[in-house]
Amino acid sequence: MKVVVTGAGGFLGWHLRARLHALTSHEIVPIDRRNFDTIDRQVRNADVIFHVAGVNRGSDSEVEKGNVELAHAVANAVRKSWDAPRLAFANSIMCGNDSPYGRGKAEGRDILAAAATSVGSPFVDVVLPNLFGEHGRPRYNSFVATFAHAAANRVVPEINDRQVELLHVQQAAKALMDAIDVASAATIRPQGEPTSVAAVWQTLSEAHSLYRSGDIPPLATQLDVDLFNTLRAAMFPHAYPVSLPTKSDHRGDLVECVRAHGGQGQSFISKTVPGVTRGEHFHLGKIERFLVLRGRARISLRRLFHDEVVSFDVAGDEPAVIDMPTMWVHNITNTGADELVTFFWTHTIFDPDNPDTYAEKVDRDGVVAEVGA
Structure with a gap:
C-alpha cells in the first residue's frame, strides 16, 4: 500500500x-x-x-x-x-x-x-x-x-x-x-x-534520581515504562555512558550490572570475535542495556529517519552502561584484538510472538558524532 x-x-x-x-x-x-x-x-x-x-x-x-x-x-x-x-x-x-x-x-x-x-x-x-x-x-x-x-x-x-x-x-x-x-x-x-x-513530575524526578547512578526505577505499570522511556530520550546522549562503581577487596572486583527496583527482566551474555558487529536493529518500547565485561567495543546508534550516528567507545576495564533509547537503531562492534564479552539486559522476558526487535542498519553514510571515551 x-x-x-x-x-x-x-x-x-x-x-x-x-x-x-x-x-x-x-x-x-x-x-x-x-x-x-x-x-x-x-x-x-x-x-x-x-x-x-x-x-x-x-x-x-x-x-x-x-x-x-x-x-x-x-x-x-x-x-x-x-x-x-x-x-x-x-x-x-x-x-x-x-x-x-x-x-x-x-x-x-x-x-x-x-x-x-x-x-x-x-x-x-x-x-x-x-x-x-x-x-x-x-x-x-x-x-x-x-x-x-x-x-x-x-x-x-x-x-x-x-x-x-x-x-x-x-x-x-x-x-x-x-x-x-x-x-x-x-x-x-x-x-x-x-x-x-x-x-507525572514525581515519577520522572524519582526515576531520574535512581537512574543517574545506573539503577532501573520501578516499572510497575505501562505508564511507568512510557515515562521512563521519555526521560531516557531527554537524557540521550549527554548522560551516557553511565559509569558503574567497582567494589574491590582481596578476592578481586565486583560490579553490579543491573539494579532494578521491581519488575521483571532478562539477562544474557554474548561473546564476539574481533571485527564482528552485533545488533543492527531497533525497538519500539523495549528497554535494553549494554555493558562490556571484557575487551573493547564501539556502540553506535542512529535515530530512525535521521543520518547522524552517535558512537561510544567502551571497555571492560572501565565498567559503564549504555541503555538503548527506543526507536534508535543500534549495534555493537568488537574493536579490540581479543574476544569481546558483553552483558545485555532487557526489562521484559523475550516473547517470540512479540519480540519488539526490527532489523535495520545503523550505517547510513551519516556524520559520526563521537561521544564518550
Whole structure:
C-alpha cells in the first residue's frame, strides 16, 4: 500500500512513521513543511492518507486558520487525485471547544469528511487525548516533555496540578493505523491513563534520581515504562555512558550490572570475535542495556529517519552502561584484538510472538558524532 503521512516531521508524525516502518511493508510517503506544496502529486495513487499536520502555536488567528488551511490543502489534493484513498485525521479531544485550536480542528474535520464523501472513501476521525513520549519538544508538545527535560537537567519546573488523561504517542500511532482496516466512516477514541500533573513530575524526578547512578526505577505499570522511556530520550546522549562503581577487596572486583527496583527482566551474555558487529536493529518500547565485561567495543546508534550516528567507545576495564533509547537503531562492534564479552539486559522476558526487535542498519553514510571515551 502507498501511505501518505502529513506532518511526518512532527512529534506524532514521526512516531506514526516509525511504527509503520517497524510493523508494515507499506510505501510511506512523508510530507512536512519542506514539501507540503507537493501534496497534490504525492497523494496520487495513495491508498491511505494520515493527516497529522496541525498548528497548535501562534496567534489565535494563526492557529485556527492554520488548521483549516491544512485541511483544505489535503481535501483539495484528494479531490484532484481521482482516487478514493482512506482518510484518517489525527484529531483532538479539544475539537469543538470554544478555543482557536478547537474551532480549527472541528472545521478541519468537517472539510476532510466532506472530501472523503465526495470521492467515495471512508473518513476516520481519530480523537486523541494529551499525548506524550520520546522526543517531544519541551514547552511545545507536552508538559511531560518539559518535565522530562527538567528532570534530566535537575531543574524543578513550575507545577500547576490538575487531573489529566495521558496517551503514549505510540498508542496514538496504533489508533491511527487501526483506521486502515475500518470499512466505513468511523470515530476512534483511544483511552489514555488517568493521572495528575504532580504525579507525572514525581515519577520522572524519582526515576531520574535512581537512574543517574545506573539503577532501573520501578516499572510497575505501562505508564511507568512510557515515562521512563521519555526521560531516557531527554537524557540521550549527554548522560551516557553511565559509569558503574567497582567494589574491590582481596578476592578481586565486583560490579553490579543491573539494579532494578521491581519488575521483571532478562539477562544474557554474548561473546564476539574481533571485527564482528552485533545488533543492527531497533525497538519500539523495549528497554535494553549494554555493558562490556571484557575487551573493547564501539556502540553506535542512529535515530530512525535521521543520518547522524552517535558512537561510544567502551571497555571492560572501565565498567559503564549504555541503555538503548527506543526507536534508535543500534549495534555493537568488537574493536579490540581479543574476544569481546558483553552483558545485555532487557526489562521484559523475550516473547517470540512479540519480540519488539526490527532489523535495520545503523550505517547510513551519516556524520559520526563521537561521544564518550
